Amino acid sequence: MEGIFGNLAIGFIEVFKLQPVTMWGMTLQHVPFNILMCLIGCLLGTLIGVLPGIGPVATIAMLLPVTFNLSPIAALIMLAGIYYGAQYGGSTTAILVNIPGESSSVVTCLDGYQMARQGRAGPALATAAIGSFFAGCVSTLVVAMFAPPLAEVALKFGPAEYFSLMVLGLVAAVVLAHGSIIKAIAMVILGLLLGLVGTDVNSGVLRFAFGISELADGIGFVTVAMGMFGICEIIANLEQKEHREIFTSSVGKLMPSKEDWKRMWKPILRGTFLGSALGILPGGGALLASFGAYTLEKKVSKYSHEFGKGAIEGVAAPESANNAGAQTSFIPLLTLGIPSNAVMALMIGAMMIQGIAPGPQVMTERPQLFWGMIASMWVGNLMLVILNLPMIGMWIKLLTVPYRYLYPSILLFMAIGVFSISNQPFDCFLMACFGLLGYVCVKLGCEPAPMILGFILGPLMEENLRRAMLLSRGDPWVFISPSKPISMGFLIAAVALLAIIAAPALRKKREEVFVEET
């Protein structure tokens, strides 16, 4: 424990260090440069988080050359700030206009937007910010205290374990829906099928690409999410001949009530825990964490009938989870030198350019860098909550902007965002197609959330299933063999969940839960 405080002290000293800075030929003494970089990162992150479709990967890539002239620590502090800042900002758009600002805030749309419709946009935004802050603080501490042992846990997850986890996730996906269960299953399967498009990892064969080279790498997640949620929402809104629902007149209070506090602290705790755990695993991170937390909350909450209709738990849990996941996804990077997602891969690039080989030796060879970065995450989270809470009032003003001005700008930003990922106009057309598909689905009473989850999990599941089978030389028992207790545990949990969903005795109760919103 004492070691930890000593290390954190090194980190905080590094973050708050005053240093001379030369800019435009002027040299200033005693500038808190690292903390300034943290602030810039957080601000930028919030901004790109709010803008739908524009994500941290494109932003960090564009900023990489700028960081070459900074010290390694300042560069990494800023880049990390962009990443977790984006997780904060992403919920704002989701809550206010029902369009995920960031891919990990897809589930926040479900209940956050409903809260806004009920005139509770303020509490929803505050809940997201507070949940994110709490989760950020706790998970930063987790990173500081348990990074090396947790990295060992991450290594325990091989193809078989991943596959079983995905099976559990897929079964849980059905729970995400609040309408008909058959339709939910159909949407999950549709998502799985869409996930198959692209080059097969094992054989290199191109599937369902119809000779379109832009589909060779599959359909982008952002494209699907922006289409199914963003464009679809805009079409649905424009459909109304009268005015778009105006909920600005009843904006109400900005801060959560006592009742809200009482209802949100447990989901925040659970979300933080789940997010921290899933964030460590390479591949999923923040995105899976938010879906997982929402599903869990819907199962355990006594307000589960309110989910999808503006339950505060449905905002608190996923927002805490995605921020916790964003922080703990630094663990494999810092301790093993293995990136768990595209942003972390960029961070590795930034480190290597600076001459730092990422990996376990960073902690011992460059303690200032390692602990400075961890301390900066905590400071950054504090900055973000201070920045975001007063901004809530300003964001809500956005709702008073007439929709005829608001929606073209949202469309524009979504198109820019989707285009910026691979600079392909094709992706924008694809987004529009998914918008239409989303609209048809809404008309048919099918919800997009289970489809999105199927779309994320499908390719991962297939890849890991086939890799596990390849490694076991075709022996299917590898998933439930006693030598793989983690995998076996997940599969048992999946079967149990399936039984709960399917059991006749419980069906009646379930129908109450899943009753169609009319």
Added chain:
Amino acid sequence: MLRLLLLAALAAGPTLATAQVWPSKPLRLVAPYAAGGPIDISARLLAAKLQDSLGQPVVVENRPGAGGNIGVDLIAKGPADGYSLVMSAIATLAINPSLYPSLPYDPLKDLRHVTLLVQVPNVLIVTNDLPAKNVRELIALAKQRPGKLDFGSGSNGSTGHLAGEMFKMMTGTYMVHIPYKGSAPALADMMAGRIHLMFDNLASALPSIRSEKVRALATTTLKRSSFLPELPTLDEAGLKGFDMTTWWGVSVAAKTPQPVVDRLSAEILKAMDAPDFKDRLRNMGSEAPAIRTPDQFASFVASELKTYTELVKRSGAKAD
């Protein structure tokens, strides 16, 4: 006749003019992969350098897809005015032509290769608990347990995969290829001991080698790497002539005027000789290439294309 001449003059005019005042507008440098990889990063480093020396903005444009083919095709079929550059690599120029049955461009005829920027060796790494301590013992182990050893790679048809196939062919052993999505997850599975060996890019493997999470047995190049001078090459270890280096450089459309190519080549070489740029490329595991002129680069590409066409055919690797 006069009209024809006039037309010809008009047609030739802009080309000549372009060459003289080049560059008079911003350049674009296409990186045919997603942002963040080593090729993308070196593109951004180079763009910053060229921007200073050419006095025009150089914009990096990521055009990922189809193993890099989409981005390269864009430049191969684009205007040959010297304003469109592409980061071409071993994958798009030497491996993909035989991997993809319907490659839209010809790597030798549609492109003019300007400068070879980076050469990174691959290293043969094994898990720590594998009993083989050197290449000879590994070959013996693979012969003793045919089909039991697994080797991972970043993707089907990657240099890591092909190096493994080459190893199998030269040693007459049989090991199973386990493809991953990128070499990072493969490296993670190696640390956990789920796969046995890998022919990974030096830059990505180096941290794990230094922290002793995996063990390096040899490099795949003819010369030892200056990063791990004590490590033998596969050639020294008995696999005579084993030579496999990952490389990438800058190419333009084939019909780009010679003066532009020359100027571009000179500016890129100037950047490569600048100490800061050199250091940063070295941080990515690159040894400064001995190949410097456009013509040397072009004949290098031709010989690599020949080598890998043969290798891909013999290994049976495929992509659609």
